[in-house]
Structures are given as structure tokens and as C-alpha cells.
Amino acid sequence: MALIDRFPKHIFTNRGWGLLGAGAVFLLAAQIMGRRDLLALAILLVVLPLLSLAGTRALKPNFQVYREFSPASVETSATTTVRLAVARTGTGSGQALMEERLPARFGESPVFRFPARTAEGRTSRYEYHLRSGKRGQFLIGPVTAEFSDPFGLSLHRHAIDDGDILTVTPAAVELPATGLAGARGHDGVTATRIRANPSDDDVMTREYRHGDPMRRVHWAATARHGELMVRQEESVTTPEATVILDQRLAAFTRGADHRGADHRSADHRGTFGPDSHELVTTDAFEWAVTAAVSIAAHLAERNYALRFLDVAGEPAFQHSRSAPEPDAEEYAGASGLQSVAEALAAIQLSGSHHGHRDPASRRAPRHPSGAEAGPQPFDDRLMDKLAAHRMRGPVLAILGNLTPAEARALSPAAGYAANAFALVVTERPGDLDEVLGILRLGGWRAVAAAPSTPLAAAWSAFDDGGAAPLAGAADVRRGAGARR
Numbered sequence: 001m002a003l004i005d006r007f008p009k010h011i012f013t014n015r016g017w018g019l020l021g022a023g024a025v026f027l028l029a030a031q032i033m034g035r036r037d038l039l040a041l042a043i044l045l046v047v048l049p050l051l052s053l054a055g056t057r058a059l060k061p062n063f064q065v066y067r068e069f070s071p072a073s074v075e076t077s078a079t080t081t082v083r084l085a086v087a088r089t090g091t092g093s094g095q096a097l098m099e100e101r102l103p104a105r106f107g108e109s110p111v112f113r114f115p116a117r118t119a120e121g122r123t124s125r126y127e128y129h130l131r132s133g134k135r136g137q138f139l140i141g142p143v144t145a146e147f148s149d150p151f152g153l154s155l156h157r158h159a160i161d162d163g164d165i166l167t168v169t170p171a172a173v174e175l176p177a178t179g180l181a182g183a184r185g186h187d188g189v190t191a192t193r194i195r196a197n198p199s200d201d202d203v204m205t206r207e208y209r210h211g212d213p214m215r216r217v218h219w220a221a222t223a224r225h226g227e228l229m230v231r232q233e234e235s236v237t238t239p240e241a242t243v244i245l246d247q248r249l250a251a252f253t254r255g256a257d258h259r260g261a262d263h264r265s266a267d268h269r270g271t272f273g274p275d276s277h278e279l280v281t282t283d284a285f286e287w288a289v290t291a292a293v294s295i296a297a298h299l300a301e302r303n304y305a306l307r308f309l310d311v312a313g314e315p316a317f318q319h320s321r322s323a324p325e326p327d328a329e330e331y332a333g334a335s336g337l338q339s340v341a342e343a344l345a346a347i348q349l350s351g352s353h354h355g356h357r358d359p360a361s362r363r364a365p366r367h368p369s370g371a372e373a374g375p376q377p378f379d380d381r382l383m384d385k386l387a388a389h390r391m392r393g394p395v396l397a398i399l400g401n402l403t404p405a406e407a408r409a410l411s412p413a414a415g416y417a418a419n420a421f422a423l424v425v426t427e428r429p430g431d432l433d434e435v436l437g438i439l440r441l442g443g444w445r446a447v448a449a450a451p452s453t454p455l456a457a458a459w460s461a462f463d464d465g466g467a468a469p470l471a472g473a474a475d476v477r478r479g480a481g482a483r484r
Contacts, residue, residue, distance in 0.1 A: 016049040016153035052149035056156040062090030063114075065143050065161035073167040073342055079131045080166065082140065086114055087123040097146040101163070103138050106130050114145070132168045135289070136279060137322050137346045139163045167322055169341040170289050172297040175459045180299075180394060180419065205229040238332070240393040241299050242307045242386065242417070245292050245316045248377065249351035251400025252285045252425075280348040283451040284425045288398050289344050291423060291455055295396060296331075296340045304393065305332040308340065311399075312375035313382035322346035378409035386416035394419040397444075401426040407435045411442030421462055422446040429453075 012020065023045030030038035066085040074080040086098065096114045116124035132138065141163025147156050205221040208228035221229035246252075296306055307330050308316035317323035323343035331340050375381050386395060395417035397410065402424060414420035422444045424432060429448035439446040449458040 011053065012049055012154050013148065013152055015151075016052065019045045019049050019153065048151070049153045052151055052153040053156075055149055056147055056154050060156075060158060061088065061096070061145075061147060063087065063143075063145065063160040064089050065141070067141060067161075067164045069140075069164070069166055073169055073338075073345070074130075074132075075169050075171040075341075076135050077131065077133055077171060079129050082128050082130055084126040084128075084143070085123055086126070086143065086160075088114075089122075098160075099144050099146075100128070101141060101144060102130070103140075105132060105134070106138075130166065135168050135170045135345050138166045138168065140166045167342055167345045169345045170286075170293045172341075173290060173294040173455045175294055175298040176456055178459060178463045180421070180462070205231060238303055238305050240307060240389060241304045242309060242389060242393070242395045243292060243295060243316070244309050244311060244382070244395065244397040244399075245347075246288065246311050246377075246397070246399040247285075247316075247319075247347065247350055248311065248400060249280065249349040251402070252282045252288070252349055254401040254403075279346065280351075282349070284400060284427060285349055287425050287449075287451040287453075287455070288400070288423075289347065291398050291425070291458075293341055293344050294455055295398070295459075296337055300333070300337040305330060306336060306340065307331075307389065308343075309382065309385055311377040311382065312379060313385040314375060317343035317347065319350060320344070320347040378406060378413070383413060383416070386413055390416045391418050393417070394421060396420075397422045399424045402432070402435045404434050404438060407438040411438055411444070414439075414443030420444045423458060424448045425451060427451065 023042045026038050026042035026045060029035070030042055064087045066087075068083045070081045070083065082100075084100065097111065098114050099109050099111045102109045110126075110128045112124075112126050114124050115122075116126065118125070130140070142159035142161045144157050144159050147158075148154065205218045206229065208217065208230050212230050216230040218229045218231050292308075296308075299306060309329065310316045310318075315327050315329045317328070317340075318326045320326065320343045322345040324339050326343075328339070331337065395413065397413075397420075399410075399422060402410070410422075420443055422439050424435065424446065426432060426448060427450060429450050432448045436446045436448055445462050447458055447461045449461075
């Protein structure tokens with residue numbers, strides 16, 4: 001038995017290998033003894049496993065797999081429930097051993113038998129749970145089934161579906177209330193007067209609707225009409241906020257501690273479709289992504305409409321594999337916030353999209369043919385996008401490590417916003433005094449933070465004026481060591 005256990009089990013079972021071995025022995029005996037009956041038995045013992053092998057390869061049972069994630073997209077460190085329904089669609093019966101293939105980060109792949117003991121007709125249902133500590137998109141499945149012939153001589157495993165993509169979005173961090181809203185108030189609305197100073201005689205009124213505040217009831221009109229009437233001299237508009245998300249590889253690796261030439265971390269490996277890819281990211285960029293989804297949630301709760309751009313004025317998520325609408329810039333409401341979170345799930349750093357030239361020249365480089373190489377960071381296209389929504393709300397820039405020239409290029413953008421906030425994440429925030437000074441001189445409230453800095457602390461620093469860069473835990477430990 002120990003010798004048989006050494007043979008591969010994905011071709012024949014122990015019984016199949018035993019028959020093949022017995023057939024070989026009888027064939028040798030027939031040759032030595034010259035017995036035709038032993039030869040016939042040897043042929044039978046050899047041919048039967050081979051026919052079984054051919055049958056399991058050629059006659060594959062037909063199955064259909066339905067897979068559902070609840071919720072459909074899940075935040076990091078949260079749990080999603082996977083529900084499987086496996087139905088036999090063709091003829092045949094018997095049992096099969098099935099396995100749901102999972103990426104290594106999710107642990108051991110679940111194994112189950114078909115049909116299940118609680119099967120409903122020809123359909124068996126299964127359920128298990130998944131949780132990921134990192135964002136990304138992951139291929140869950142396919143379901144592979146191991147089939148055997150009726151005699152139990154051969155085995156064959158093959159996929160019975162293509163699998164489905166699970167989207168893991170970054171989890172938002174709750175941010176403290178700050179003076180971000182400014183003149184537009186903390187309730188996320190702003191009142192725009194249609195008439196300068198309407199009197200009680202010429203004020204516009206309408207019927208009272210459920211939810212109208214009682215302070216807007218016009219009592220004189222109510223007395224005339226015999227029903228509650230409310231003022232219409234004020235209309236409420238939704239404020240807007242523009243978020244600029246830096247995605248340049250150079251910005252998030254400049255001055256960083258190099259841990260690998262390609263800046264790909266095994267902790268951020270995701271799967272997009274049938275091929276496996278790693279997200280190009282760093283600890284600083286992961287902090288920036290968390291900041292982006294947290295700021296979006298913070299503003300959406302205050303009824304802000306959101307607009308996401310990259311540093312060249314392009315749609316921020318146009319290169320994200322997980323973006324529901326890659327070319328979209330504007331998002332509003334709960335559905336818009338969900339779209340932002342899904343788009344951030346697989347966003348990664350780009351080393352070639354924007355180039356790395358000095359932006360102070362404010363002109364795109366040209367190829368020898370004379371064609372422009374593409375949009376540049378902090379160039380006129382970004383300024384034009386901001387000017388189109390001039391003074392409609394705050395601008396928030398989540399940036400990597402800036403050079404002084406890049407800071408000078410970005411500085412004038414503060415003039416297009418009611419308030420301008422710059423959050424610069426870098427491994428060494430203490431080195432950015434010049435950059436922060438340039439931004440503040442242009443009208444930005446600028447804060448530098450390390451990847452180890454709590455996001456809530458960095459957010460609160462805007463109210464403090466961001467006078468000093470925020471040190472991370474590692475910086476604090478180094479400072480303590482220096483004092484000793």
C-alpha cells in the first residue's frame with residue numbers, strides 16, 4: 001500500500017493503480033508461462049482503468065454555478081458572505097468532491113461534497129465567509145470538481161465555472177468636525193437669495209410640504225389661503241467639493257525608504273480577471289487612499305457633491321480597474337460615495353501617465369514628431385477645471401512628496417476655491433518646510449503627515465493652521481532616542 005500511495009492520485013485511484021499493477025504482473029506471467037488465459041486477464045486488467053480514464057476525460061458532467069456576495073463589495077477587515085448554488089444540468093448522478101479556489105490571502109479553500117445532504121432537487125447550496133485586510137479586487141473561484149468513474153478507478157478534476165470578482169474597498173476613518181465648510185455652514189447647504197429684500201407683500205409662497213421647517217411658514221399668506229404656506233424667497237443649493245488625488249509613482253517613492261525596486265508589496269496583491277496582478281503601491285499611498293475615502297464620506301454626510309480629479313485635471317479614477325465609471329468626475333449621494341469607494345479599491349500608482357518633468361515650465365514636453373507627450377501635473381488643464389467651478393466650495397488636495405517647483409505650480413489653484421486644503425503624505429514630513437511655506441503663501445492650508453500619522457490628527461491640524469508637520473510614531477521614537 002505504501003508503494004501505491006506514491007503514485008499520482010489525480011490520474012488513477014489506488015484501485016486503478018492496483019489493477020494496472022496486477023495487469024502488468026499477469027502479463028509478465030503469461031509471457032513466462034505461455035498461458036493465453038493469463039494474457040486475456042492481463043489485457044482486461046490494463047484496459048479497464050484506461051477506459052475509465054478516457055471516460056472521465058471525455059464525458060464531463062454538466063454543472064452550473066451561481067455565486068453571490070453579501071454585501072456585493074466589502075470594506076477591508078469586514079466580512080462578506082459567499083453563497084454558492086451548484087446545479088447539475090446534464091444527465092448523470094453520483095457524488096463529486098468540489099473545491100472553491102481562493103487567493104492565498106483568504107486562507108484554506110473550502111471543500112464540499114455534491115450533492116449536499118440538504119440538496120433541493122438537483123441543486124445544492126453552500127455558504128462560507130471571507131475577509132481581507134487589504135483593498136483590491138480578487139477572483140473568487142472557480143469551483144473545481146473531482147469526478148470518478150462508476151468503478152472508482154480514475155479521477156479527473158476540472159473547473160465548472162469561471163469564478164467571480166470580489167471588490168474590497170478601503171474602509172473610511174471617521175473624521176472630526178472642522179471649519180472646512182466655512183461660509184457654507186456645517187449642515188452642507190447654502191442659501192441663495194432670489195430677491196434682494198422681499199417684503200411681506202411680494203414674497204413668493206407655496207403650499208406647505210412635509211419636512212418644511214416651521215420658521216419658513218408665511219402666516220399672512222396662510223391666513224389668506226386658509227392653509228399653511230411657506231416662503232420661497234430662498235433656494236437651497238448643494239455645495240461642491242473638489243478632491244485632487246495624486247497617483248504619481250515618483251511622488252510616493254521620492255525620498256522614501258526603498259524596500260524593493262518595483263514598489264510592489266505582497267500585502268497588496270489583487271487579482272483582476274483570470275490573470276494575477278499586484279497593485280503598485282506604497283505605505284504612503286495606502287494612507288492617501290484611506291484619506292480620500294474618509295474625506296469623501298465626511299463630505300457626503302454633509303450633503304456635499306464631490307468631484308475627483310488627478311493632478312493633471314483628468315478624472316481621478318480613469319485608470320482604476322475597479323471604477324464603475326472610469327471617466328466620471330462628479331459624484332453625489334450615497335450611490336456616488338459607493339462608486340468612489342469601489343473606484344479606490346484597485347487604484348494604484350502610475351509611473352508613466354503624467355511624466356516627471358519640472359512642472360514650473362507649464363508646457364507639455366513634445367516628442368521629436370512635435371506631438372505633446374500628454375497632460376502634466378498641476379498644469380493649465382487642472383487650473384481650467386478648477387476655474388470652471390470657481391468659488392463653489394473647498395478644494396482638497398491629497399498629495400505625495402512635492403518638490404518646491406511642483407508646489408509653486410499648484411499654489412495658484414487656491415484662488416479658485418472658497419477654501420483650499422493640502423494634505424501632503426511623506427515618509428519625512430519634517431523635510432517639507434519649504435514646500436508647505438510655498439503652498440501657504442498661495443492661500444492653502446497645508447499639512448504634512450507621515451504614513452504612521454493618525455488620519456484624524458492630520459485632519460484636525462487644518463483647524464490649527466498646520467503650523468508644524470505631523471510626526472508619525474517612528475519619528476517620535478527617533479526623537480526620543482536622540483534626546484537620550
